[in-house]
Amino acid sequence: MTHRLEPLLNPKSIAFVGASDKEGRIGGMPISLITRYGYEGKVFPVNPKYQEVFGLPCYADIESLPQPVDLAVLAIAAADVLAMLERCHAVGVKSAIVYAAGFAEEGEAGSALQKEIELFAESSGMVVAGPNCMGFANLNTQAHTAFASVFNTSSMQQGSGHVSLLTQSGNVCAAVYGLLRQLDVPVSHFINTGNEACVEFSEYLEYLAEDSHTEVVVGYIEQLRNGPRFLSACKTMSERDKMLIALKAGTTAKGAAAVQSHTSALAGDRRVYQAVFEQANVIEATDFAQMALLAQLARLRHRTAGRRVAVITMSGALGAILADRFIDAGLDLPDLPADVQAVLRKGIPDYGMVGNPVDVTGNVVNDPGFVHEVLAVLASTDALDAVVIYAPGYMLDRMADSIAAVATEYPRFMAAIDTGKASTRDTLRDAGVAVFDDLGRAVSALGPFLLWQERRQHAVLPSTAKTGADSAGSPAALAADSSVFSASATVTETQALAYLARFGVPVKDICSAGSMDEALTHAAALGYPVVLKIVSPDIAHKTEVGGVVLNVRTESELEQKYRDMMAGIAQLAPDARLEGVLVQKMETGGVELIVGARRDPVFGPMLTVGLGGVLTELYQDVQHSLLPVDADRVQALLRELIAFPLLDGYRNTPVADLAAACDAIVAVGDAMLAAPKSVEEVEVNPLLVRRKGDGAVALDALIVTGK
């Protein structure tokens, strides 16, 4: 089936409404481009002022066109857009690009105007791109609809391209296009989405994921408007072995404010985007040159690769520097196995290094046979995933034939860094070797690229992520009795724990006491020391009103603390409806985790896990994941925590019950997925993880409901 965006992104006929005969005008530049570079479709300039534009007959109005067109490009003012769209639709135009600014990015009146276009597009079924965009280009058909001077300042590519640009900014699109052309990377689509009134980022991505030309998408994202669709498109990308490289703007508060100020987009939570990108195997880039290099590297993605790199140099110093940088970039430099070292040592003198980094020493470059032997063993050992050679200029030239030969014989990923001026760069590139001219840029591209290669070997997007919040693979019946979530503004701890328990979250014996005497009875039954907690639908943050007392050791202490608590609450929360106190047996030892599940406004239900306690917020040692999760996924998340050793027998402390913790956390996620939409957040804090074999238990829980 043809994608809805086909007439927009691969038009067979184009009308330019508001055409100009001046190359420098936005109504002229795309016509100039499209007539120069061999577009084979039909082009119809429209403007009553002209008879002819760039050698083409110009039409007085859209109604005069001899045929319906796939695409109308509107180079007209914002106020005239809606009427023109209606006229276009009336004569069978299938899609339109709206250049004009003056819509949602400019306050209320503009937003109203944009809303009208949205409604028109929806009712008519017409595909409307923009407004406030720079236009597109399909470089495979030379269908130019963009007023971007970069097409004049860069050399135009010949032949077909496989890298598509998809950006939420025309300027970024142009900047990265210029860099791609400098690297001679051939481009497929040049797309900048503007205000996304009717077509948003993920729909374009969906098209590109299915587009036969596109193998790599270079994206710029300020705000995703449809998280589930984005994830679904990412999944298609992965399935078709395509790569998505994305720069996310607004990752700092200041950047987010700038994003919001210029398009009223909401940048969202950096950590959430990072977690999602990692799960969807999207490469997160930080600058344009890096994006272009990654796009260039992508053509080598069919070579086998991963994080374990061997570094070969002619200098111990350069080896040390590269080791530092690659490790900083998240890669590994494993020690070479003894048999590999033995091969290397046959020809590398004592003052060279046969570990990793390998210093073959300057003399060795003159022995191509031995260089070939060294590279062949590195390209074939199971202990490695990639080989990087750093050799300046003539040193690289002397080894180039051997490198090219090994790259041809073995499928392993190989790269060369030449800070000199080697004459053999093209030879190497032709053999499938990546070549860089700068250390820092090499690392900034190789790091994310090799990690991407590793991750794609095991997809981590949850199978139901496609439908996001609507998924809930968990037994919805468990949540059926959810009247509790609407009956009161605040769900009490008792209710929250009871709800979680239904999904298998282990909770402690909960004894509700309506009076001090009842509390004493419960405490005696549970055994001291105990914990007392107030129960009230009006008190969400119990600690702040003195509503939690830990380590109550005796009857008399209980009496005293109970009275103190009630007196304190009477003063601090005089209007709160009190439903008694909760008595729990005091737990000591173990490791406290915080487990939260909430609805991300973009991506739907997300899980957060971290070390509990006062330091959680300061150290930000938390991990996020899309829901649902399984126990393996949760364990992987926990292992990413800096504090993970605390669960793993750190400093002779007991090893914690990791399996029980994982099961409990999976259950919290399930409870969130099954909860009605009014539930915004489910939090267990702390989840106490006892020593191995003794399980885990939710000591407190909070469920936050929306208005």
Added chain:
Amino acid sequence: MTHRLEPLLNPKSIAFVGASDKEGRIGGMPISLITRYGYEGKVFPVNPKYQEVFGLPCYADIESLPQPVDLAVLAIAAADVLAMLERCHAVGVKSAIVYAAGFAEEGEAGSALQKEIELFAESSGMVVAGPNCMGFANLNTQAHTAFASVFNTSSMQQGSGHVSLLTQSGNVCAAVYGLLRQLDVPVSHFINTGNEACVEFSEYLEYLAEDSHTEVVVGYIEQLRNGPRFLSACKTMSERDKMLIALKAGTTAKGAAAVQSHTSALAGDRRVYQAVFEQANVIEATDFAQMALLAQLARLRHRTAGRRVAVITMSGALGAILADRFIDAGLDLPDLPADVQAVLRKGIPDYGMVGNPVDVTGNVVNDPGFVHEVLAVLASTDALDAVVIYAPGYMLDRMADSIAAVATEYPRFMAAIDTGKASTRDTLRDAGVAVFDDLGRAVSALGPFLLWQERRQHAVLPSTAKTGADSAGSPAALAADSSVFSASATVTETQALAYLARFGVPVKDICSAGSMDEALTHAAALGYPVVLKIVSPDIAHKTEVGGVVLNVRTESELEQKYRDMMAGIAQLAPDARLEGVLVQKMETGGVELIVGARRDPVFGPMLTVGLGGVLTELYQDVQHSLLPVDADRVQALLRELIAFPLLDGYRNTPVADLAAACDAIVAVGDAMLAAPKSVEEVEVNPLLVRRKGDGAVALDALIVTGK
């Protein structure tokens, strides 16, 4: 007074021993260079095989030279070096460069050979550079002594240079030189130090700090062999307004292993080097291109600058991206003051941004008068330190005259990023504006440069750092009675606390008890709950043998715990000499810090402060500083801790007694400085910081002495 290295680094006459007439040989290349580029001193090739070399008469031996020379370059085998040095010395040669490898980097025999050269240099007073180095170049006099092909592959500079290279690797020296030449940055000295048998990094740095040509030093460091001399040279650099840019190799375990493997250098502790670099205002670089850009930027160091940056773009997206990157790089983008915004708003349309980043919008570039007004107000407001303009190609060209004019009128640092191909880059550079062609590189250079500018406004090297471990500005008398440090292998806690108390470290009442009865008496006097700790010169880690019991609440509990402790120790440390137990009043609440002072093998006494507790090691939330420190410095260190809010009233906890904590930490440092050399480490863990006004107190102390 002339520096000892003058004959080596600025020679008036040079002999090349082992001269060759072949350009490609190491004995030929430097003679080829020196004869080509106008060196005005005397050059004497020495080799019995030739009559003439590169047009110069060649001498049969060093004894045949018509005059004593400043420098002899030895292009001869390792085994022949010592004898030749002796012959050189005999005929009045003042300094020598030894190319040969085969010394300390090649095991024991080589180390012995190197030691002989060291001893000869010491006794003779001759200055010997290397061995295992590539030779030098003084580009101001064209005194070439290096066999580095980069001098043939790069264009040779004309005229004098101000950037000196000082590296512990010939390959790195060559690589960075090539990049500097590409940027047309003129070089003064090309120095690579080799094995540093007789002249080490810091002595070269000392020379360059005083050298009238050198304004910038680009360093590559694997290991510093003389920390105090390095700090002293850094101080001179600062005083003379010079900049040191350094790449430190071996910052990861793998990199450190590579460093050690190739030159047997010890890479040292990354965090210590980072702390020292920050205190000495050394810019730590991570790659060569960044180093070259920083060296290029240095010529603008006289412009006023600091961390508060205004970013100007024609695109909200580019502004957002730059904001993210600059903030990630440690810079600030302050909101612009209302009066500045008012000036901007006069000409920037509503859809532009007048906060920071500023989006002047594309139309504004056509109004040079307004651009000038915008830039002038940004260049003069007190709220900023630097102005960065991001405009591609023609957009920058249209503003260039205004930018250049403002850069001429105001001393504030200004930079432009042009990802297009602006024709006005030279105009801007001539006006003192930094120009970059890439976003990532611009940030990687501007971040460290602007922070360097800020730091140099307040020197932070301790005034006595010059003499390092020998300083001890503290009252040595206090430490006079230090017999305790040698009398026994382990200093007991009692002794350690008593020693620290003499320097003003607040300690709790210490009651030593020789028996359970005495312990009961002390506890009664102090008041329960108390802490019991074993005292033994044979037990350094009390916790591991059950030698610490916290929170003893009653007499009967004390009796029980006392017996348990003794029984446990009898089993776990049966041979330990026991000197009784320490009884302290149990403290609760407050914030626990860890305070350590130890002798760094390179830099001498260093202080470490961090949050106490089990997480210290995992989160590595610690700060290091050279000693001595004052209270202001300590407070600055504490404020750098991620956990600092815990001391500052985090989440309604009491504000801690920061002043008392700082005083106590200063005193720990003083105690370390006054301690005899046998003391390797002084640690207070924890230092309990009570609420404001209630002081701080050392609850435990450890003093580690060497063998």
